[in-house]
Amino acid sequence: MAVELTDSTLYLDGVSVSFDGFKALNELSLVLAKGEMRAIIGPNGAGKTTMMDVITGKTRPDKGDIYFEGSIDLTKHDEAAIAQLGIGRKFQKPTVFETQTVFDNLELALKANRSVITSLFWNRSNEAQKRIDDILEITRLGDHAGQLAGSLSHGQKQWLEIGMLLAQDPKLLLVDEPAAGMTDDETAETAKLLKDIAKSHAVVVVEHDMTFVRDLGVRVTVLHEGSVLAEGSLDTVSANERVIEVYLGR
Ligand code: ADP
Ligand code: MG
Numbered sequence: 001m002a003v004e005l006t007d008s009t010l011y012l013d014g015v016s017v018s019f020d021g022f023k024a025l026n027e028l029s030l031v032l033a034k035g036e037m038r039a040i041i042g043p044n045g046a047g048k049t050t051m052m053d054v055i056t057g058k059t060r061p062d063k064g065d066i067y068f069e070g071s072i073d074l075t076k077h078d079e080a081a082i083a084q085l086g087i088g089r090k091f092q093k094p095t096v097f098e099t100q101t102v103f104d105n106l107e108l109a110l111k112a113n114r115s116v117i118t119s120l121f122w123n124r125s126n127e128a129q130k131r132i133d134d135i136l137e138i139t140r141l142g143d144h145a146g147q148l149a150g151s152l153s154h155g156q157k158q159w160l161e162i163g164m165l166l167a168q169d170p171k172l173l174l175v176d177e178p179a180a181g182m183t184d185d186e187t188a189e190t191a192k193l194l195k196d197i198a199k200s201h202a203v204v205v206v207e208h209d210m211t212f213v214r215d216l217g218v219r220v221t222v223l224h225e226g227s228v229l230a231e232g233s234l235d236t237v238s239a240n241e242r243v244i245e246v247y248l249g250r
Pocket of ligand 2: 048049050
């Protein structure tokens with residue numbers, strides 16, 4: 001356990017959360033290795049979003065340990081502090097500024113990043129420009145920089161929001177159902193985009209789309225009734241009798 005903790009980006013052990021006596025998380029334990037990307041699947045109500053809520057400090061666990069980068073006890077920090085520590089979260093619904101251009105949205109996100117604003121880098125506008133160019137490239141929005149965010153497709157808005165998250169320079173990204181409402185092409189592109197991001201960030205992604213999860217090609221954790229039902233490659237967990245019973249075989 002101790003070795004796993006030291007080498008981990010994220011470490012949850014025995015985490016439980018109850019809402020009016022209902023256990024949304026029940027002794028949940030999960031370890032994300034340094035720089036790992038993990039896919040989380042499981043039926044509706046399994047506790048996937050609640051898991052993100054306890055990591056980001058939105059919900060306090062009743063019990064259990066949550067550590068970031070081996071030594072930071074997240075249960076002792078509030079939501080704002082946890083974001084500051086380098087955990088970025090993308091919610092299902094995009095919240096981009098529709099009447100601003102893609103470029104301006106990214107610039108606003110970059111300016112909101114205190115560590116950038118206070119560094120000398122910010123005064124060198126070409127540094128900021130380069131950061132934005134990098135983010136435009138990774139989010140597939142290079143040809144849309146001058147376009148109003150409101151005129152983007154649903155998928156592009158999701159990518160812009162991921163870009164705004166990247167501007168905050170997080171070490172760990174939590175992404176909840178990014179492919180929801182996307183076309184098949186956008187979904188496939190989103191898997192590629194996240195794989196690009198995962199080269200330099202740890203990522204936890206919740207998603208129902210099995211084609212997407214297969215495209216990611218990462219270790220999968222199956223949640224059910226607030227705990228881990230199975231973990232391993234998609235092929236391994238897909239062959240698990242219990243997983244088929246509660247999730248895949250519906
Ligand atoms: P998932 O994201 O896997 O679909 P959730 O984490 O959203 O599941 O929800 C797990 C369970 O906890 C569900 O039964 C849900 O109704 C319940 N739940 C989640 N958040 C709250 C809350 N704030 N108050 C009461 N019940 C909640
Ligand atoms: Mg959810």
